[in-house]
Structures are given as C-alpha cells and as structure tokens.
Amino acid sequence: MCVRMENVGFLVSDVSRLLRRRFDARARLIGVTRAQWRVLTTLSRVEGINQGGLADRLEVEPITLCRMIDRLEEAGHVERRRDPTDRRVWRIYLTDTSRPLLDKLHVVADGLLDDALAGIDDHSRTLFSETLQRIRDNLTAIDTNEADHG
Numbered sequence: 001m002c003v004r005m006e007n008v009g010f011l012v013s014d015v016s017r018l019l020r021r022r023f024d025a026r027a028r029l030i031g032v033t034r035a036q037w038r039v040l041t042t043l044s045r046v047e048g049i050n051q052g053g054l055a056d057r058l059e060v061e062p063i064t065l066c067r068m069i070d071r072l073e074e075a076g077h078v079e080r081r082r083d084p085t086d087r088r089v090w091r092i093y094l095t096d097t098s099r100p101l102l103d104k105l106h107v108v109a110d111g112l113l114d115d116a117l118a119g120i121d122d123h124s125r126t127l128f129s130e131t132l133q134r135i136r137d138n139l140t141a142i143d144t145n146e147a148d149h150g
Contacts, residue, residue, distance in 0.1 A: 015116075019112065019116065020034060022112055022115075022116075023037075023108065023109065023112055026108045026111070026112060027105065027108055030101070030104050030105070030108070032101065032105065035068060036068060036071070036072060036077075037105050037109075038058060039054070039058065039065070039068050039069070039072060039078075040072070040077060040078075040094065040098055040101070040102055040105070041102065041105070042054065042057055042058055043078065043092055043093075043094055044094060044102060047092075047093055047094055048091045048092070048093060049091065049092060050083065050089050050090060050091055050092070051065060051066060051069065051080075051089075051090055051092060054092060069092060072098075076095055076097045076098075077094070077095055077097060077098035077101060078092055078093065078094060078095060078098065079092075079093050079095055080092060080093075081093060
C-alpha cells in the first residue's frame, strides 16, 4: 500500500493543531498558556540556562522569550539570577510555586493524550510513538546533513 505523503503531512499538521487547541483550552482553566507551559517544561529540564540559550531551545526570538519570562516572573513562577561570571547574563530558575503548576500541567497533558489515543491499544501506542521518534530522528539527520553540506 502506498501512502501519499501529502496526506501524512496534513494529518500530522491537523493532529498537532488540534492537540495544541485542546491543550490551550484545558491549560487556561488553571491559568496558563501553552507557551508558558513550554517555557516552564523546558526550563525544568535545563534549569539555570541563560535567556539566549532558552530562546534557542524554544525556537523563539529572545525578545519574545523576555516578555514570557517577565509574565512568568510577575506570576511568581520563575526568577532571574545574575550569572556569577558575567553580569550581563541572566540565568532563569523555577520557583517553588511553579512546581505544583508543572504537576497540574502534566496531568492536563496526560489526560489530553489519553483522550486523543482512546481506542488505541498499548502495542499500537508504542509503535506509534516509536514511529514518530524515527521520523523526528530522520528529519533531524536531514537538517544536520544539509547544514554540514552547505
């Protein structure tokens, strides 16, 4: 059976859009946006990163991230600390109040994923996840190869 790639691309795009939309609606109920969740989740993996490095990881402009960090700081979820070796650099850290919020957001995300994968058995879920990871790895390798070769 031959699968038309344009159909796969549209399906992946549609599923991604719908997941984002549904997550946004559920996250708003606890007072955060998906963008804020991405910042907090990424920060939880690389706490103490500088703003520029965090912007790169999130693939957003530094000024956009700066505004997001401002709002998260005002809400008490993150704090900026001066880099001890370079006073021009700010390091970003989670606060104690952000950790329960992250836990709630993980529950929201897990619930949404359960809803999205309803009716799909465990074996198919595992295969689906492994397939998506392979696709991501393949596309990452293409990006790397293209960058290496001009």
